Amino acid sequence: MNTFNAIDRLVVLLAKLPGIGKKSAVRLAYHILNTDASYARVLSEQLACLHDSIKRCSECGSFTETDPCPICSDSGRDDSVICVVEKPQDVYVIEESREFNGKFHVLGGLIAPLDGVNPGDLSIGRLLSRVKRRKACEVILAVNPTLEGDTTTLYLQQILKEVGVEVSRLASGIPVGGDLEYIDRLTLSRSIRARVKM
């Protein structure tokens, strides 16, 4: 195209999203254009109000429309178990599994000294005060089993032990449906060490 029209501008914007290249962006833009205008309108409205309607929960640090968030203010959930995650979308993912009925705590990152992220940059102080205030009996460390995640897990484990709360971490091993042949060496050795008695 010689001119830079409304479709091109939309393509440029969509191509900035993660996992969406130029071709996908073109496909999406034309799909939206070929779809009823009401879809584009509703999507536009949602995007316009997104940042205004979503804030951080003052209790757990997750994204929410109301403060405290629906999970923190839900009396039906177990106050004595706190699941520690890196970022708000991890709360979403764990909620989707429907396996956990306690409360959450969002760290806001992982300890990564090389990237300049130190324990003081994370909401660890707030986690400790929540653990004491709520008299939590277990803290589940649910961060990714990466270098930064493991560092953070180890750090939190030491600090939380001093407070006298039970600390656990998510099981690491071969994913369901996985294939031994394609599993990396570290995962395999970790799953052998953490083998389960039958």
Place this chain on the structure above:
Amino acid sequence: MNTFNAIDRLVVLLAKLPGIGKKSAVRLAYHILNTDASYARVLSEQLACLHDSIKRCSECGSFTETDPCPICSDSGRDDSVICVVEKPQDVYVIEESREFNGKFHVLGGLIAPLDGVNPGDLSIGRLLSRVKRRKACEVILAVNPTLEGDTTTLYLQQILKEVGVEVSRLASGIPVGGDLEYIDRLTLSRSIRARVKM
């Protein structure tokens, strides 16, 4: 999540886009939320004005902001060659290749009697009048080599021959970088029949 908040609503909308499943939609929604609010605002504005600012070109039938479209009104482009495509995004794709400097004609679909699409539903009459009016010397049929595409190509070829204009179609064969081992039988046999003398 117990409640249906602004993030969930955005996820539901994004998951309606082609090639975007629930997981990708969640990832995109959180990415937008974590990105500066100005991105969401600009994207929202683009979506809001999209359907109002884009219309069909009365000459070629492609999407455009101005009528006639920049391609149809570009005097630097060859008026005597018309490239016939199925839909507006095909114009975009061919323009990206920078291989064609003539004009376009958007059919608005392909002949598919089983789906109730007959020649009368496509802009074939307008194509014929353009060919006569502009005294075009060549029409390139650039539709996908599918059942419907081949049917349409055959139909247009017969009609256009009567008008006395040269008709060509895109070469069909093994894509560049393709592997003989993985090419389907039909493409392979077509590329053998259409082999090029060296």
